[in-house]
Amino acid sequence: MASLPALPRKYHAASIWLLYAVGLVPAAYGFYLGATGMLPGNPVKEFEHLLGLWALRFLVATLAITPLRDLFGINWIRYRRALGLLAFWYVLMHFLTYMVLDQYLNFAAILTDIAKRPFITIGMAAFVMLIPLALTSNNWSIRRLGPGWVKLHRLVYVIAAAGALHFAMAVKVVALEQMIYLALVALLIAWRPIRPRFNRWKRGNNGRPQFNRA
Ligand code: HEM
Numbered sequence: 047m048a049s050l051p052a053l054p055r056k057y058h059a060a061s062i063w064l065l066y067a068v069g070l071v072p073a074a075y076g077f078y079l080g081a082t083g084m085l086p087g088n089p090v091k092e093f094e095h096l097l098g099l100w101a102l103r104f105l106v107a108t109l110a111i112t113p114l115r116d117l118f119g120i121n122w123i124r125y126r127r128a129l130g131l132l133a134f135w136y137v138l139m140h141f142l143t144y145m146v147l148d149q150y151l152n153f154a155a156i157l158t159d160i161a162k163r164p165f166i167t168i169g170m171a172a173f174v175m176l177i178p179l180a181l182t183s184n185n186w187s188i189r190r191l192g193p194g195w196v197k198l199h200r201l202v203y204v205i206a207a208a209g210a211l212h213f214a215m216a217v218k219v220v221a222l223e224q225m226i227y228l229a230l231v232a233l234l235i236a237w238r239p240i241r242p243r244f245n246r247w248k249r250g251n252n253g254r255p256q257f258n259r260a
Pocket of ligand 1: 091095096098102137140141144160166169170171172173205208209210216217
């Protein structure tokens with residue numbers, strides 16, 4: 047399989063910053079549309095949805111990095127931290143939009159929602175689990191936590207599953223879009239136990255997967 051041309055090392059740092067900048071464009075654009083009255087229907091809900099959807103997309107993208115390398119030899123590991131942190135910033139903005147613009151900081155109503163509406167309970171649980179991951183997404187924490195860091199960051203699978211479930215439960219009728227996210231997350235989770243065997247098999251083939259071998 048032809049591999050993608052590798053980005054010269056000197057551009058790695060710049061490309062990561064570019065990803066952060068581009069990754070925040072949907073939020074900025076959505077905010078602009080909302081503030082100028084160009085979002086259809088209920089602008090607060092539209093903005094809240096946009097942020098939630100991008101949070102989920104970045105979570106899926108974060109989980110896709112390892113299978114992309116295993117299956118297609120595309121090594122974008124250097125972007126994984128940025129994707130995970132973008133997911134965190136989007137969840138945080140989604141949560142703040144819900145608290146401030148949707149619920150007007152009515153803490154009693156917010157707490158009731160979190161306790162009584164299962165999809166919000168699940169979303170909140172995902173957000174709470176994301177916080178330690180975001181706080182430890184730096185080289186210092188990786189060194190400090192050692193093998194514990196890897197264990198802690200496995201929570202991202204639970205978070206993505208909770209995020210996709212939250213999305214499916216947030217709507218009255220589960221449509222194709224929610225099913226796609228649920229299926230994607232399920233596939234990415236399923237890849238974890240398959241991965242070691244696949245990589246052993248790939249090494250046996252000198253690093254080249256041979257899909258059509260008998
Ligand atoms: C990993 C965490 C989360 C993800 C990935 C996520 C994602 C989403 C998505 C994709 C939607 C549906 C958008 C649509 O209908 O198009 C949604 C809706 C919603 N989320 Fe989240 N969310 C998360 C956490 C939270 C948290 C922490 C809260 C608040 C405590 C929250 C509150 C809501 C509400 C209230 C809605 C429904 C808005 C409405 O239609 O009334 N979410 N979320």
